[in-house]
Amino acid sequence: MDLVAPVVVEPLRSRRCSECRRGPLERMILEFNAPVCLDCADLGHLVFLPRGDTALTRRAREGSTLWAVVVRHNRRRTRYERRGLLVEEAALAEAERTCLADAEARARRRARDAERRAALDAEVTAALRAEILRLFPSCPADRAGEIAAHASAKG
Numbered sequence: 168m169d170l171v172a173p174v175v176v177e178p179l180r181s182r183r184c185s186e187c188r189r190g191p192l193e194r195m196i197l198e199f200n201a202p203v204c205l206d207c208a209d210l211g212h213l214v215f216l217p218r219g220d221t222a223l224t225r226r227a228r229e230g231s232t233l234w235a236v237v238v239r240h241n242r243r244r245t246r247y248e249r250r251g252l253l254v255e256e257a258a259l260a261e262a263e264r265t266c267l268a269d270a271e272a273r274a275r276r277r278a279r280d281a282e283r284r285a286a287l288d289a290e291v292t293a294a295l296r297a298e299i300l301r302l303f304p305s306c307p308a309d310r311a312g313e314i315a316a317h318a319s320a321k322g
């Protein structure tokens with residue numbers, strides 16, 4: 168979509184829609200400096216996604232055919248700050264599903280890596296134990312195992 172995303176403002180003072188007179192408005196757009204509510208601006212079906220989760224935000228935005236940036240003016244810093252996005256509900260739901268699936272895949276990968284490391288540690292320990300017993304045949308087998316486990320854990 169090549170259109171510039173509409174900018175939605177969270178007003179600092181009480182504002183009414185210049186078209187339907189509803190108010191005070193939580194969020195609005197400005198058309199020729201006149202406040203217009205989201206329903207009159209045909210954005211009423213969008214849902215708010217607060218900023219913070221980069222992957223979720225990107226996916227929800229990419230999945231929405233229509234989305235808007237939500238800003239609020241920060242008086243102290245004298246500039247507008249991004250609060251989040253308005254996106255289509257279905258796109259947000261799909262983005263949440265995808266992010267959850269990713270998180271599960273990451274958790275599964277971590278578990279597999281941990282298993283692999285544990286298996287590798289066990290192999291190294293067994294090899295060290297055999298080597299210690301070969302070099303020091305008088306070393307008690309239990310003691311060789313302890314030394315090997317200790318050495319293997321230290322890497």
Ligand SMILES: [Zn+2]
Binds near residue numbers: 185188203208
């Ligand atoms: Zn209105």
